[in-house]
């Protein structure tokens with residue numbers, strides 16, 4: 001993995017090329033104070049301070065300075081330095097005015113590529129690092145950790161299902177635990193069938209090497225408030241016997257994106273030593289097709305005791321989450337957060353960039369919304385609309401896992417989960433895409449963390465400042 005530590009460092013007076021950030025309001029005043037050569041060059045480039053234009057290099061006695069247009073110099077977005085971090089030549093840089101703050105994240109992320117599966121082209125020399133210095137050394141560590149957590153999500157999601165089965169997710173959790181002294185417990189085989197029947201059912205069709213399991217990690221002092229973090233870990237979602245069409249299946253290696261978010265969040269919590277007792281739960285399964293596959297019409301008694309009729313084997317995420325949530329609840333947590341690539345309907349409603357957020361408390365939703373604005377990791381609240389619960393009625397069981405109506409798909413999925421979380425426990429559920437269909441600066445096409453930074457920011461607020 002990319003080592004971000006050397007790329008964002010404290011200002012100790014080292015030589016650094018200045019980067020001038022301008023916006024459409026400040027550009028004219030700034031340009032007036034530049035040498036005539038600069039103005040001529042900027043004019044030749046038709047650089048007018050409007051964002052969207054990357055940057056211009058201004059020659060300075062054998063070296064250069066940089067000018068770049070951003071939307072608003074007073075409020076730097078996390079992504080406004082990403083194009084620079086990606087394209088500038090090797091070397092050390094520093095903002096001519098102000099500090100990068102949030103924007104250092106994009107600078108770092110622009111320098112990470114998922115190239116595990118590219119044979120290196122020998123005649124293409126690798127470009128050296130682009131280092132950014134800051135006068136706010138206190139922000140360095142956390143920025144680096146956010147970048148690391150983000151690429152953890154991206155790399156796990158990008159890794160093909162062939163290389164990333166339930167065992168590899170388990171290994172990823174064990175790797176995190178070994179760095180922090182956290183405890184890991186994995187339930188599989190007969191214990192899974194008995195204790196977590198929904199997880200076992202969804203994973204029943206997989207080959208023995210890719211057997212379903214529940215991976216649990218526990219960390220932190222016992223007298224700290226208990227926080228449960230749950231993530232959907234479907235390593236590949238073929239749809240099961242209700243097989244997806246080719247177009248719907250193509251990206252389904254990313255169906256463990258919720259697990260990747262949950263694990264990355266756990267890493268951030270442990271690195272920051274948040275005063276919580278963390279309980280991470282990742283049900284890891286492959287939704288495959290075989291004679292052992294669970295079937296439409298099957299009825300499974302969940303861990304909680306509710307009988308669930310399988311209406312559609314492609315609504316598997318909510319099934320594995322249900323048993324994991326039930327287990328989380330048994331620990332009497334003070335808060336539960338879950339992440340899942342749960343429904344196509346959430347994407348229809350909000351598009352790829354905006355995770356749907358469901359919360360059973362207005363204050364929890366409010367704090368997540370304000371954190372989302374603060375760290376520019378947007379989420380949009382959707383309702384836990386009680387009347388739609390009846391769309392999950394079964395003729396012969398307590399409930400069905402899917403509705404016969406195509407309407408309100410992300411809400412009915414959330415209502416299904418809600419059955420497994422008692423009202424007394426604050427709970428937030430994120431239905432995220434975990435993917436980027438088109439590249440943006442610092443955000444290549446492929447797996448991405450959507451909703452990770454906002455939750456971490458809200459947790460810091462809740463446990464450090466409240």
Ligand code: BES
Nearest residue numbers: 312314315316317341342343344345402
């Ligand atoms: N993993 C999918 C949801 C998904 C699809 C997320 C596409 C992102 C992009 C999930 O398991 C699923 O298949 N959900 C079904 C539920 C339906 C059968 C009730 C869906 O959303 O169509």
Ligand code: ZN
Nearest residue numbers: 237314315316
């Ligand atoms: Zn599915």
Ligand code: ZN
Nearest residue numbers: 234237255317
């Ligand atoms: Zn799925």
